[in-house]
Each structure stands twice: as C-alpha cells, then as structure tokens.
Amino acid sequence: MRLILLDNSNEIRGNFYPLALSRPLWELRCGFNSLGQKLIAKVGANDVAYFVPDYMADSYRGKVEWPVNDSSVLNGDDLLIVDPRLKAESFNITAKGPSEVGLDEQGNVLYARIAKDDIGKLSTDNIDTFIANAKTKLPNVKSELSTWQYIWDLILANAEQITADFAAAGQHGIEGTVEQPNAIRGSKKDVYIAPGAMVHPMVVIDAEHGPVYIDEDAQIHPFTRIEGPCYIGKKTILLGAKCREGNSIGPFCRVGGEVEESIIHGYSNKYHDGFLGHAYVGEWVNLGAFTTNSDLKNDYSAVSVILDGRRAINTGSVKVGSLIGDHVKTSIGTLLNTGSYVGPMALIMATGKPLPKFIPSFAWFIEGVVTKGFGKGKLYETAKIAMSRRDCQWTKTEQTMWDAVFEMTAPMRNQAIKKGRRAMLTR
Amino acid sequence: MATVEERVKAITARVLKLDPDQIKSEDNFTADLGAESVQSIELVAMFEEEFGIEMEEDAALSVETVSKAVEYIAQVCKEQGVVTDDREQKTEDR
Numbered sequence: 303m304r305l306i307l308l309d310n311s312n313e314i315r316g317n318f319y320p321l322a323l324s325r326p327l328w329e330l331r332c333g334f335n336s337l338g339q340k341l342i343a344k345v346g347a348n349d350v351a352y353f354v355p356d357y358m359a360d361s362y363r364g365k366v367e368w369p370v371n372d373s374s375v376l377n378g379d380d381l382l383i384v385d386p387r388l389k390a391e392s393f394n395i396t397a398k399g400p401s402e403v404g405l406d407e408q409g410n411v412l413y414a415r416i417a418k419d420d421i422g423k424l425s426t427d428n429i430d431t432f433i434a435n436a437k438t439k440l441p442n443v444k445s446e447l448s449t450w451q452y453i454w455d456l457i458l459a460n461a462e463q464i465t466a467d468f469a470a471a472g473q474h475g476i477e478g479t480v481e482q483p484n485a486i487r488g489s490k491k492d493v494y495i496a497p498g499a500m501v502h503p504m505v506v507i508d509a510e511h512g513p514v515y516i517d518e519d520a521q522i523h524p525f526t527r528i529e530g531p532c533y534i535g536k537k538t539i540l541l542g543a544k545c546r547e548g549n550s551i552g553p554f555c556r557v558g559g560e561v562e563e564s565i566i567h568g569y570s571n572k573y574h575d576g577f578l579g580h581a582y583v584g585e586w587v588n589l590g591a592f593t594t595n596s597d598l599k600n601d602y603s604a605v606s607v608i609l610d611g612r613r614a615i616n617t618g619s620v621k622v623g624s625l626i627g628d629h630v631k632t633s634i635g636t637l638l639n640t641g642s643y644v645g646p647m648a649l650i651m652a653t654g655k656p657l658p659k660f661i662p663s664f665a666w667f668i669e670g671v672v673t674k675g676f677g678k679g680k681l682y683e684t685a686k687i688a689m690s691r692r693d694c695q696w697t698k699t700e701q702t703m704w705d706a707v708f709e710m711t712a713p714m715r716n717q718a719i720k721k722g723r724r725a726m727l728t729r
Numbered sequence: 730m731a732t733v734e735e736r737v738k739a740i741t742a743r744v745l746k747l748d749p750d751q752i753k754s755e756d757n758f759t760a761d762l763g764a765e766s767v768q769s770i771e772l773v774a775m776f777e778e779e780f781g782i783e784m785e786e787d788a789a790l791s792v793e794t795v796s797k798a799v800e801y802i803a804q805v806c807k808e809q810g811v812v813t814d815d816r817e818q819k820t821e822d823r
Contacts (some may be wrong), residue, residue, distance in 0.1 A: 322768075422764065606757075666770065668767050668770055669771065672776065673770050673771070673774055674770075674773070674786055675786070676786055676787075676790060677785075677786030677787060678785070680786075719774075722774070723778050724776055726771060726775060726778075727775075
C-alpha cells in the first residue's frame with residue numbers, strides 16, 4: 303500500500319496561510335511533530351508520495367526522500383490518498399479494503415482508497431484527473447472524519463496534542479543531564495529529558511498540569527520555567543524563558559521571554575524578553591527584543607483574523623495571537639495586535655504603536671506604513687545570511703519558490719504600498 | 730511645470746525636512762543631507778509618486794547624490810514614457 307498525501311486546493315490552502323505559502327499542509331506542526339508524520343504513523347505506511355502545488359514542487363523535492371508530484375506513483379500498488387487536513391487521531395480508514403472515495407459535506411474528496419485492480423479504470427496522467435476519475439467511477443461514501451479547518455485550530459489544539467503525543471511516545475525519565483539545584487513539580491513520569499539534553503541549574507520543570515518533553519541536545523538555561531504540556535525540540539535553547547503551557551518549540555530555536563500556547567517551527571529566534579501567546583511562527587523568523595503580541599482582546603470577544611488581506615474571519619476563540627510566516631524579522635519593540643497576520647519575508651520596523659492586523663508577504667513595514675523598502679533581493683540576502691549562520695543553505699529552487707510566492711502575493715502587497723504612499727503624502 | 734531638478738529638490742526637502750534652497754545638486758543624500766536608510770526608502774517612494782514612475786529598488790537606492798537622482802529619474806521617465814519638463818514639451822510643440 304502506498305500512502306499519498308495530496309495538497310492541491312488553493313481555496314483550502316488559503317486557510318493555512320501564511321505558513322502554507324511556503325510548505326505543504328502536512329508540514330504544519332501540532333504537538334511533537336507534523337500533521338504528515340502523524341498521518342503516516344497512523345496509517346503505518348512505509349511507502350509514501352506527495353503531491354504539492356507546482357510552484358513549491360522543486361523546492362520540496364530537495365527536502366524530502368519520497369517522490370514529489372510524480373504521476374508514476376499512481377500505478378503499481380494499492381493506494382490510500384489522503385487530504386492532509388484529516389486529523390490523524392480520528393482517521394480510521396484501513397489501508398486494505400475495497401475501493402471507496404470519502405467525501406465531506408461539500409463533496410470534497412477527503413480520502414480515496416483505491417485497490418490496485420481498480421487503477422486501470424482511471425487516468426493516471428495527472429493527480430487532478432486521477433482524483434476526478436476516482437470520484438466519478440468508484441463508490442462514494444459520505445465521510446464525517448474530523449479535519450483541521452484553519453491554521454489557528456492547530457494552536458488551539460496544541461496543548462492537548464502534546465499530551466497525546468507524550469503518551470504515544472511512551473518515554474519518561476532523565477536520560478540527559480540535569481544540573482542541580484533544580485525543581486521538577488508534578489509526577490516525574492510526566493517528564494522526559496532526552497539524551498544530550500542539558501538542563502542548567504535553577505530551572506523549574508512544572509509537569510503538574512501536563513507532560514514536559516525536552517528533546518535531544520536541547521539546552522535549558524538558568525531561570526527558565528517550563529510548564530507542561532510542553533515540547534522542546536532538538537537543539538533548541540531556552541534562555542531564562544517563561545515557557546508557559548502548550549508550547550511546541552523547535553528544533554534549533556532560541557527562545558527567551560514569555561511564550562504561551564504557541565507553535566514555533568525550526569530555526570526561529572525569540573531570544574529576548576517580550577510576550578508571544580497563541581501564536582504560530584514559521585521557520586527562520588527573528589523576533590527582536592520586546593516584540594510582543596496580544597492574544598486576548600480587551601473586551602474578551604472572539605478574535606478575528608485576516609488571511610487574505612480583505613476579509614476578517616471570526617476564529618470563534620477569545621485567544622488567538624499572531625500568525626507569522628517564514629523569514630519574518632521584527633525590530634525591537636514590535637507590538638502585534640490580537641490575531642495579526644504577518645506574511646513571509648516581511649520585515650518590520652516598529653513604530654511604538656500596534657501594527658495593522660495584516661502585513662503582506664515581502665512587505666517592508668517602515669514608519670507605520672507598508673513600503674517596497676529595499677526590495678525582495680535584499681530580503682533574500684538576509685535569508686541567506688541567517689541560514690548560513692546555522693549551516694543551512696539557501697538554494698536556487700528555494701528562491702524560485704519564493705519568487706512565485708512574491709508574485710502570488712503581489713496584489714495585496716501593492717494595495718498596501720499604495721495605501722502607505724497616501725499616508726506618506728499626508729504627513 | 731517645474732524641472733526634474735526642482736521637483737527632486739522639493740521632495741528631498743519635504744522628506745528630510747530641509748529648506749529646498751539649501752539643497753545643492755552635488756549634495757550626497759547621506760553625508761550632506763543626513764538621510765537615514767529609512768528616509769531613503771521614503772524618498773524613493775515619494776519620487777515614484779511625484780513622477781508617476783516605477784523604479785527598480787536596488788538601482789534607485791544606489792543613487793548617492795541629488796544630481797545623480799535627477800539623472801536617474803529623467804532616464805526612467807524617458808524609458809517609461811513620462812513627460813517631465815513643460816519647457817521641453819512646449820519647444821517640441823512648436
């Protein structure tokens with residue numbers, strides 16, 4: 303059986319921006335790892351293939367071992383094609399069984415189990431035709447499987463997911479180094495410190511309300527307090543952080559200040575003081591000292607988020623912080639409003655006031671307005687430098703993907719630049 | 730219509746909060762007029778608005794002096810078909 307993860311609907315992908323602009327949906331994280339890792343583990347697949355939007359195919363191909371956008375994988379084996387929005391915990395479709403196509407209420411394909419013998423009935427030229435054929439020619443079933451709807455769903459589910467992932471990992475105890483004095487509150491069965499991890503003196507690990515998992519080679523510096531449920535990724539460094547419950551951080555992050563119920567992808571830094579709450583932060587982000595986000599409105603009403611630069615979406619939650627795309631850089635003292643969207647590659651220079659809730663991708667936010675700044679070339683140069691500092695390389699295929707993102711996001715950015723020009727003219 | 734140079738000086742004066750009469754053609758935006766990097770970005774934006782042109786960021790921001798800016802903007806205007814000098818236009822009309 304071959305598991306195929308399929309991410310090809312722009313409409314759906316938009317609900318997971320800004321992170322999904324530069325990665326397929328299954329690379330989004332919740333708990334210990336990505337949605338894709340959870341689905342692969344749940345299905346028990348050891349043969350996997352991916353279909354991603356064309357603009358990111360070359361870049362993604364360079365990051366994974368399995369085939370990407372290769373139609374030949376549609377032949378030769380039983381297939382289980384899965385929408386990555388499906389929640390692994392409730393995914394109960396067995397790999398073996400008669401062909402069937404599971405549809406949601408709107409008729410979207412959530413999964414397609416296709417027996418090898420039925421593949422001959424379908425055109426395997428490309429994945430879109432293949433899925434459309436499957437929907438027409440194979441038995442359809444109404445599926446009520448649970449799905450992730452928006453990116454903030456992952457933030458809101460993170461604490462619970464960490465607890466579930468900790469139980470699934472089945473590890474506890476101290477295999478790394480814990481220098482004394484320190485304090486572990488709660489049951490030691492709810493703490494795991496992996497080999498190579500180093501916990502310095504004067505650290506408090508509070509597992510009373512949830513498990514704490516400190517992964518390999520992480521370093522926890524003095525005066526850090528980690529409250530469970532919490533996952534600290536490999537080679538992440540916490541620098542006197544007030545690490546509240548519900549955080550998934552890393553790998554390779556450096557985090558200080560106060561962080562609560564947030565997901566931070568790899569290689570991002572929030573070295574200094576400042577509050578980050580109910581936020582989702584991409585890769586290679588640097589949040590300057592005293593960057594702070596609001597995650598709760600003064601009137602305790604539900605937070606709305608603007609994902610497309612136009613329409614505010616009510617999250618239904620009173621707590622949602624910032625959604626911050628890859629390679630975003632914020633200056634010292636940046637204040638992010640409740641439910642802010644910061645597009646990838648945006649560069650922000652704080653004004654002392656809360657920022658607009660929607661900052662487009664590749665925007666140079668300067669003196670309170672979106673500008674063209676020094677252009678995308680300079681942003682690429684900065685990204686290259688940031689990556690080289692961690693022994694990672696900026697590749698040509700990556701740049702091609704970012705060029706495509708730049709074009710895709712141009713309308714909203716240009717509109718914001720025009721608005722900025724008008725503001726400049728009236729100063 | 731004012732000349733390109735007059736318009737460049739007027740924009741420069743407004744963005745950098747200077748007296749236009751004090752701005753000389755040979756002045757360097759950074760060393761002589763005190764433009765910081767953020768103001769350079771604003772200058773480019775305001776030049777684009779003033780002349781109705783699109784300038785390539787790297788080229789625009791590498792311009793160092795007022796006279797070079799005048800030269801560069803005049804060239805971009807020409808490339809993008811933007812008329813910049815009413816006296817020149819009137820001469821052509823005759």
